[in-house]
Amino acid sequence: MIKLSNDDIKSSVVQRIERISGEDFKKCYQCGNCSGGCPVSYAMDVQPHQVMRMLQLGRVDEVMNANSIWVCVGCLQCYSRCPKGCSVASALEGLRQIHLRRSEEAQKVSEIPVAFLKKAPQQAIVCGFRKLVS
């Protein structure tokens, strides 16, 4: 059973995530278009529309621990197809930034495969550093 309280829903943590991401989570009415169009939703433990719902309900810890934050590729298919103009990608990037600012990173630099560093285009390395490394 889920216990909901005003303290969670109106928590300062949610407000902070809204401020960082620039998203108003209340706009989302759960149509699921984002999860339907998301190319990586199959690999996410919390689906894009569920991310929005959890943020509406103040269930921040569950979202912060979801792998969805790191699996999102930022392709903007969710935003492009959202009838309400929500960007789940921005919400997830906001959460990613909070992790990275706390030095909680998805990729340790010393563990990046040398073959990747030698062969990959520069943009993959730069972008990977910005999204995954703190």
Add this chain to the structure above:
Amino acid sequence: MKIPYYPGCTLNTFAKGFDSSARQSAQTLGFELSELKQWNCCGAAFPLTPDNVMGLTAPAKVLANASKDGAEVMTLCSVCYNVLKRTNKVIRDHRERRRVINGFIEEDYDGSLSVIHYLEVLRDKIGFDKVTAAVKRPLKGVKTACYYGCMLLRPFEDMGIDKAEAPVIFEDLMKSLGAEPVEFPNKIECCGAHLAMNNEDVVTRLSGNVMKSAVGMGADIIVTSCPLCQYNLEKSQARVEAETPGYKGVPIVYFTQLLGYALGQDVEGLGFGESKWDARELLKGKVTA
């Protein structure tokens, strides 16, 4: 006609063929890519949160420098195009963020530049009919899958190069070269992007879906404008071949390489890298001129 040109990091290194074939083709079509006097990396990712103003400083510096070279700046790489065009819009439309960015980079840039893509130059300044008139080796019978990916198109209200869900600019160019573009469902889907760094499974699946969908619709060759798409697709292709019964790989090339070939440039100068799926073989077999 001289057009100020921002190559970006990847076109100076990994994707030299993209750069050289574009420069040569421009010359044949009567315009010149005039490289910016001073440029740096665009950052390779537009920050998706308005809070991250720091992420805008690198592209803002590029734009501020470009504004000293002319009223517009052209890119080839889809990601550079996305980052520069979106950053430019932020600087133009948000006074407070413009103030912070300009203060940090010690410039006074107002967002008045026009950021354009090579494809737009061909469509809007040269005209696809003029391109057709310059074709020396029509790509007759070459079935091209035009792979847009994400960054050229989304978000539509910022990019606006073509319709977000059903773009045609790539196909129109391929038709002007005599090729036969094939429609395929995954043409605006993601290749896996930066997950190349730490999640090969996701990249192989996403890139695999793009390639299987293109080849399933009869494509001989996949054309892109993004070096990261090119890398992810080509790198995934061996595994996709091994894991997909009946799938046979195809060359993954930049659109400017096919443009250069059709315009009659020496095939060895187009920068096709060493690959198991060699575009040169395909073109020699299909195009006789």
